[in-house]
Amino acid sequence: MTEFVAHFDVDAFYASVAVRDDPSLRGKPVAIAGRSRRAVVLTASYEARPFGVRSAMPLYKARMACPELVVVAPDMAKYKAVSREIFAVFAARGQAVEGLSMDEAFVDAGHRDFGAACALAADVRRDVLDATGLTVSAGIASGKMIAKIASDACKPNGLLAIPPGDEARFLAPLPVGRLWGIGPKTQRRLTSFGIQTIGDLVALDESQLREFFGAWGAQIRELACGRDARRVEPERETESISTEETFEYDVRDERELVAVLRAQSLELAEKLERENAGARTVGIKIKRGDFSILGRQTHLIEPTRAARAIFRAAVACLRRAQLDGAPVRLLGTRVASLVEGEPLQIGLFSQR
């Protein structure tokens, strides 16, 4: 008997919803993307992927790579509705669910034997298909990281379960970058020392590990050996809420940027209202015309969910960024240090 974690991830979520609702798209390369000049691919169907079409790829590049690509506009309201149905299935057996995005979650598969855990994952996959017509890939393992790597490895429409004791063997041939906490930079550095796979990393001795990772070395080895004690955390708290806009053409006029901040502040205030939360931190993100990214943030004296207070803070951040008319490609506003369930002083002039 072992504690198992299941990871579920809907296959090409947005694209699958589009194909489900328009059968004429079945079997065709489909990309979900907006209409603007700078639209990027949000999701590509499995038929589009052999052409090299990937999420986050600029749409014009995707069209060059795959001239027959069918582009469908996103329908967020629909995805949200489908997402609710999917999560209802995840939660139907009373297990703890930790949502990672609209179509992806960890589900606590409980303390049971391996076969029963596999059966649970298979049941969830079947129920999601019955309820929504969408296929889900699932990974089952004794820890979260391996469960997620497993579900990625068996996509689309697969189920991969790693028996207890097989974790290290499963991980060993995978590139080191698959380990949680090893980003592209660290991966490049490790590769330059000949450490390509997770197995290579496990083979390092203590002092080498310390050299690469400092105090964190022991933990990274535990992970690389497949020992991952983190449990499913239901209702993981929202840490921040953000919104951003990529402009059709670069913006230099501060008044225009301020107008965008005003709209974004209103949007964030509404989201905070829905979450019954207040924010202590307000920040902005700026992507300049040369793609360099700049952030500024400020802390408020007391948590707020008032659009006016968020806007004022965001504008102060914008002034601090001292753009001096430099072209801006993207502008975003973010609220963080959220306070939930705490009493919140209602403002006289911000009553609803």
Add this chain to the structure above:
Amino acid sequence: MKFTCNTKDISAAVGAASKVVNAHTTVPILSNVLLQADDGKIAVRATDLELTFEHAFPADIGEGGSVTIPAKLFSSYLGNLPTGTLELTGTPTRASVKCERSNYDFHALPADEYPPLPAATRGSHFTIAAKKFRDGIDGTIFAASNEEARGAVLMGTLLEIEGDALTMVATDGYRLAKFVTTLDDGITGSEKYIVPSRALAEVSRNLGGGETIAVSALGAQSNQLQITAGNVSITVRLVDGQYPNYQQVIPAKFDRTMTVNTSALIGSLRRAELVAGDRASMVKLAISNQTLVVTANSDISGTAYEELEIEQTGEDLTIAFNARYLVEILNHVKSDKTVVEFLGPLSPAAIRPLEPLESGQQLYVLMPLRQ
């Protein structure tokens, strides 16, 4: 310049003026007080460019003119003098003081570099009984914001004059204080001034003891206000901006009231707040059966429960407030009993004395906490 005066007179005038001096000023002459000899009196002036304070006292003028002396140093020196007479001789670079058998030379700065008062282009003018103005100031300015981040407008107090009616309003966006009174000599038409609250605090402290206070708008755009009583005058630059529409946030009607003993409620709230700790100092007020139950709790400190007898009209209600805000308001209700009016748990509450002050009508509005 040269004059002889009573040490008590000059000490009081320089002491009061030096409070206006900004200790962190980067303009050297603003650290000084200006002494001007004129017609049997000496006028002591200090300014931080927003607020100018002038206090005059009688003196024997030997020779006219003016001198500027470092304010803090001079006021400390004067504060340590025995009662008696003092002789001061001023030049552009030096102030020499003789008192009994002591002689001091203070470094001075040329008086002609001292910022002048605004041109005396007079705008509207009114007078008010000192007691009324002081009660109005003391009853409102505490509610203004003291956070620079919220802007100068909310740090100010609104003076709204219509004929011979004066309405004073201060708010920090969460609570609001309003005081309505009458003027001795009103104006024709109406005026609105947003006065930095700290200037009004100086007015209350320095001008409140007299009989009548005169207020005049100064400057070509009426952007300064001069407030004078007896031998003291305060001139202040008004806040430029739009005051929020305060009338809109004061409900016209309420459907529930409680009348409660003011000091008993203050006591309960102060004790309960100790337990509420940093949960926004949240206290809950439950009104039912002619009884008010005040509760508070926090994981760290424990729980609080206080019962008070009240006169209740209308339906029962449970509402949460920041205890600190409520106590601060109640501290300004100078009446044995306080009337609190409600509309609901998320709507503004109004607080007023059961027996109004003779000098004017007080009204406070406080927003509750959302739990």
